[in-house]
Amino acid sequence: MRYAIQAEGLVKHYGATKALDGVDLEVRQGRLLGVLGPNGAGKTTAVRILATLLRPDKGTATVAGFDLFREAHKVRSLIGLTGQYASVDEMLTGTENLVMIGRLLGLSRPEAKRRAAELLDRFSLTEAGGRAAKTFSGGMRRRLDLAASLIGRPEVLFLDEPTTGLDPRSRTELWDVVRGLMADGVTVLLTTQYLEEADQLADDIVVFDHGKVIASGSSDQLKARAGSQVLEVRPIDESRLDVVSKVVGDVLDTVPEVVSGKVTASVHDPAVVPAIVRRLDDLGVVASELSLRKPSLDEVFLTLTGHRAEQEADDSDKAEAKSTATV
């Protein structure tokens, strides 16, 4: 199978800061690679390099079969870029933005208009098409951004944090759009700070931290790599949390987490679970919830990096506040 993106040993330093410190990436045609990592991990630098906007200090790469540096122009004719940075002209209307790109790509005026109308329709922006982009909501802007990058029918699409700062509903809408693109056979490289997003959309995931790829694989593989399952026990009577915590701690020989009425602990050997159940039974503790599950990507991230994904906020408000500060 052909690789749509293949990069080897990408290095980019800004002074003493190593934005990228030797990154290899491979994305097979028609797949979606999720690049997951906290702010400053080097995700955007990688996208900017692969989209021909930035030259790396070292490394080689091909995108859509062409050498990124010697055949940059050909690469540009086959890629689309949407994200934190590539943006639309706020002063132009939605339609004008798309017509402009169409004209730049060599479409005739009527063709450019037809293509613009087609994409506005596809992204439910037809009604807003005549309004200046600055009047658009965040979700509409991202959709227009995405439409702009699709005018040239790209084979490879870079989505740099496409949902950062969006409310949950707009985020879900955008996910559907991305799924639609994958159904069309477009290869996508998507960066995100949201573990859930990578989990939802990506065929393969690479985890960036401090300019390096620290893990890669499918979502399931990564979860398995964290090497353990998670046991959760919730007693009916919250006053018995201490007892549950002590039992779980004794059996597993760790200090379990006690959060929101639940005792949570990593389990390496599922065989210990019956022992815990028995001891709780002996002590007369009734559990309203007792489960053994794969760790969430968030927990995987913690295991892999030793720190939490900074931007992973429980409520999207917090995420939004943070992301607007970085835009």
Add this chain to the structure above:
Amino acid sequence: MSTMTAKAASPPSSRVGVGATIQQTATLAWRSLVQIKHNPWELLDLSIQPIMFLLLFTYVFGGAISGSTGDYLQFALPGLLVQNALFYTLSTAIGLNSDITKGVFDRLRSLPISRTAPLAGRVIADTFKQIWAFALLVGFGAVLGFRVQTDLLGVLGALALLVVVSLAMAWMSVLIGLIASSPEKVQMISFSAMMPLTFTSSALVPADTFPAWLKTWSDLNPVTHLADAIRGMMIGGEVASPALVSLLWAAGFALVFAPIAINVFRTRI
């Protein structure tokens, strides 16, 4: 939809032809100008400052400087044209900088288009705006009593010289636009450079009353030469020598700032 299966940019070629470059430049110039249609305020914005300067200088300083507002208007309008044109080159910087900081520039650079089209498109659009401002000032000046003493050729020559010098100055503007961190910074940097430059020249007042040191500077100041040349072409007087000096200055500006700007453009952006 299915009838349009041809990829817009295929087959991919490695170079952008001259025809395509011109078309892309025209598209991007259109993009800068069409904004006026949605936001007529921008045109007003473009027009209010020159008119305000014209009114203020004529009626506030005119009598004091030249004895009568009419005489002063006759002297100052060419100078105001120069001042306005130089100020206006900065809008190139502001527009460019806002494109860069907002990400529009990245989108353009990720497209298979000529590398020069985004810059050229903006500069051409700004030249149109320059011509508009020139016509507005001359027209409004005529309403207030300004009379061209030469002929149409003189006026067109003045416009041409202003456009050429502005294009050369635009390189400095491009450089500022590339390195400034925000459009507001651009405004600040440019204002504090342009204000003293235009005021310490013979553009708005005769330089005779300047103290010796200032007179020395004013004689060197390119704005003085440019103002003298424009004045010569519109109300009579020497043209060849100040016009030549202005063009030399413009060439010097372009020679110094174009390579730096292009280098910054290639490496930093």
